[in-house]
Amino acid sequence: MKNILLIGLGRFGKNIALQLNKLGHEVMAVDNNEERVNEILPIVTNAQIGDSTNTEFLKSLGIRNFDVCIVTIGGDFQNSLETTSLLKELGAKLVVSRAERDVQAKFLLRNGADEVVFPEKQVANWAAIRYTADHIRDYIEVDEAHAIFEVEVPEGWVGKSVGELDIRRKYSINIMATKENGKINMAVTPETVLTDKITLLVLGAYKELQKCFHIWQRWTELAELLLIVSLLGIFAFGFYLMIRLDRFLEENRKVLLRENESCEPSEVLLPHGLSDSEILSEIHRFRETHGKVDIILSDSKENTF
Numbered sequence: 001m002k003n004i005l006l007i008g009l010g011r012f013g014k015n016i017a018l019q020l021n022k023l024g025h026e027v028m029a030v031d032n033n034e035e036r037v038n039e040i041l042p043i044v045t046n047a048q049i050g051d052s053t054n055t056e057f058l059k060s061l062g063i064r065n066f067d068v069c070i071v072t073i074g075g076d077f078q079n080s081l082e083t084t085s086l087l088k089e090l091g092a093k094l095v096v097s098r099a100e101r102d103v104q105a106k107f108l109l110r111n112g113a114d115e116v117v118f119p120e121k122q123v124a125n126w127a128a129i130r131y132t133a134d135h136i137r138d139y140i141e142v143d144e145a146h147a148i149f150e151v152e153v154p155e156g157w158v159g160k161s162v163g164e165l166d167i168r169r170k171y172s173i174n175i176m177a178t179k180e181n182g183k184i185n186m187a188v189t190p191e192t193v194l195t196d197k198i199t200l201l202v203l204g205a206y207k208e209l210q211k212c213f214h215i216w217q218r219w220t221e222l223a224e225l226l227l228i229v230s231l232l233g234i235f236a237f238g239f240y241l242m243i244r245l246d247r248f249l250e251e252n253r254k255v256l257l258r259e260n261e262s263c264e265p266s267e268v269l270l271p272h273g274l275s276d277s278e279i280l281s282e283i284h285r286f287r288e289t290h291g292k293v294d295i296i297l298s299d300s301k302e303n304t305f
Helices: 011-022 034-043 055-061 077-089 102-110 119-130 167-171 206-213 217-262 276-290
Strands: 003-007 026-031 046-049 068-071 095-098 115-117 136-141 146-152 174-180 183-185 199-205
Touching: 003 011, 011 026, 011 034, 026 034, 034 046, 055 077, 068 077, 077 095, 077 102, 102 115, 119 136, 146 206, 167 174, 167 206, 199 206
Parallel strands: 003 026, 003 068, 026 046, 068 095, 095 115
Antiparallel strands: 136 146, 146 199, 174 183, 174 199
16 A cells, blocks of 8 residues: 555546545545545545645645655646646655656656656557457557557467467567456466457567557558548649649739730830930839830931930
């Protein structure tokens, strides 16, 4: 039995409190919401209303007396970060904090958290694997590369012994236990015969588990289909944009042609006797006023200039 300080009594915090109570641990629950505290009080050892970012309040709890401090504050990362940091400063033995994103985890680990949990991310990973493979019953992530799966016995394994299948050598995975009618049997030997009435608890690397039980085969097929649909959608949208752009350019070309056709040449008389530099100055001023236009210089007597 351990002394646990639980800070944050939202849905995640409440469920942790319920589980800790079932396991027989002593739990001190804290939240700044009186209604949540009153609701959780019957299932924890003690509960208090308070601001976990207040140093004096945390000191009053006796942080050093708890074996584990769990911060499950959601929706207010600033409070979660401050609480985590203060717990460590006050001598907490082990601080476990909740994060919703990877960047939050980095800040928490730098500011006092010993461990970080991702409830949404971890449940999402579990659900994605659990419900895209018909023969997967449960799944526990050990680390980024390894996991424990509860799987149905493959059809080709039924009636054969563990030693006969030689699973460890062929696939580099270990059968940790068998499960039947909710009861786990840890006594797995090379002589254990597998039946279709049991499930297996197997430990191994993701790649080896995938190879052995085809865990992601269905997911891969769905992913490939989604990729094809996405590429078709991108191609169709690109084709549509090209058509729209072509129409736009064509319409603008027609407008410019009409404007050019409707333009009448204008005649501007310059004083006689101007030097070349003076003529160029007049042209420059004319273009500043009328924009970039074509200019033809002519002499009324000689016809060209």
